Amino acid sequence: MNNKKEPHFETDSIHAGNEFREGTGAIIPPIYATSTFESDNDYGFDYTRSGNPNFTNLEKTIAKIEKADYATVFASGVSAITAVLSTLDKGSMILAEENIYGCTYRLIDQVFCKFGVSVEYVDFTNEKSIKRISEVSPDLVWIESPTNPLLKVIDIESIANETKDSETALVVDNTFSSSYIQCPLELGADISLLSLTKYTNGHSDALGGVVCTRDTYWGDKMMFSQKALGLQPSPFDCWLIQRGLKTQSIRMEKHSNNAYEIAKYLEERFPNEKVFYPFLESHPQYEIALKQMKMGSGIITADLGIGLEKTVSLLNELQYFTKAESLGGIESLSCHPASMTHAAIPRNVRESVGITDSLFRLSVGIENVDDLIIDLSSALDKIGA
Ligand SMILES: Cc1ncc(COP(=O)(O)O)c(C=O)c1O
Structure with missing residues (x-):
């Protein structure tokens, strides 16, 4: 029997982020199919590219289950990856696991490298590669665990111990484990990123992505990316993903x-x-x-x-x-x-x-x-x- 106040995953995934139903008696919040909102409304919404009740609900649920302070939803996993990579400047460096999702590789290699970002790929199951972090002081360390498709399991805590007192941010793509099985932020990662298209939604009928963090710097950057880069999801997809998440x-x-x-x-x-x-x-x-x-x-x-x-x-x-x-x-x-x-x-x-x-x-x-x-x-x- 758990007497702690914090609810468990199963309860949060059903009950957190259940807002915007006031006065209607609806058990499930509706889909807010609107592109824009009346100015000066009580909730601060203005235009769906920068926020919508269905985004807010999904973000609240995911922040709870990923033990994050901020969760920002995007149109797909690749949009979430784009949002994080877009924070880099010319001259920034990524130290990435050599076995990552093909489209993450392509995005770094064919898009962000064009703008002066560099990348080095290493095998993070090898302890020597973890030492490489202090040698090259990258801006980002990018891993997945388990990796796609080889299912290499990367020791998240060991890497977080190496990045924690530095300027390097550790990004963990948590898609293959899912929020239920693994909690990268508890293991010390700065960012946990998911393609919501996969286990979060679980029904192969919607696309989405999310970036979760406890760091205000990253939370603000992601909110900016959602609206400034036009990476926002659709309210309908958020609603579907929220429904999938309950199970x-x-x-x-x-x-x-x-x-x-x-x-x-x-x-x-x-x-x-x-x-x-x-x-x-x-x-x-x-x-x-x-x-x-x-x-x-x-x-x-x-x-x-x-x-x-x-x-x-x-x-x-x-x-x-x-x-x-x-x-x-x-x-x-x-x-x-x-x-x-x-x-x-x-x-x-x-x-x-x-x-x-x-x-x-x-x-x-x-x-x-x-x-x-x-x-x-x-x-x-x-x-x-
Ligand atoms: C590990 C991983 N990250 C990110 C993505 C991208 O997600 P999406 O297809 O939602 O853009 C995928 C897609 O297969 C993936 O396997």
Whole structure:
């Protein structure tokens, strides 16, 4: 029994950010489909690019569950990343994990580097790379944990210990873990960023992004980016994401249980190949995963060493794991990173970090796990793997 005043995640995700219903009796706040507001209204709204009741509600809920003082919502995960990167000046430097989402890589490489920002990529699972922070004093350290798609687990607390007394801000893309499983701000990060499109919404029917922080400097910068760069979401998408968020806790439990069972199945069937899942004992950073994640989340990556053609055939044979970009929805999806999510990364760079043609990623949904395993097993049989 918890007698503390602070409500738990499950309660906050349902009850926090439930405003703008006054006097109507509505249990759920409506969608404020308006581009503009009457001047001098009681709530301070003026134009939806710089604020809307549906943004405010979602921001309040997410700030609670991410243990943040400020949460700012954006049109997509990439918009949230753009908002953070846009704060950099000419001459700024980013020290980034070498395995990051392909579009983050592309945004840094093809857009922000044009404006005089530089980047160095390192393997943050290697302790020497953590020391690199004090050697180069970057403006930002950029990590994901687990990473997309290799599921490397990065020790957030160790990196935060290295950045905490410096001018360097630690940004953690928390998309693969979700707010329910991991809390980067509690581990010392300056910013926790999420693509809300994935586990937060959870139903593959809306796009969104958020930047969470306890730092007023970053909170102000993000509010500025939302309106000045035109990165705001739509009120309807915020409303959908808020609805999805109410069931995040139970979804994440089911995603994680299903993914764990499937990872074990794949590992048993292919004991000599690579199956990555943070909560498998064979995972190279299993101990770190146990330390900072509540459970393993719903993504599995595997490299069965069967080459491009067979890997793509395998994904095409699957009945329930539809081949599609994205992840984190209630339905299972499969993905071939080299030709899909990470195609923007040059082949040599991609392969040097382990994104081979044989690598595939499963976003395990909340279907019945036996049905998913039968689906995988018959697809593997069909391609003779
Ligand atoms: C780790 C990670 N961060 C950010 C994004 C971008 O999110 P969005 O598609 O909402 O722009 C993605 C998308 O797959 C992702 O995997």
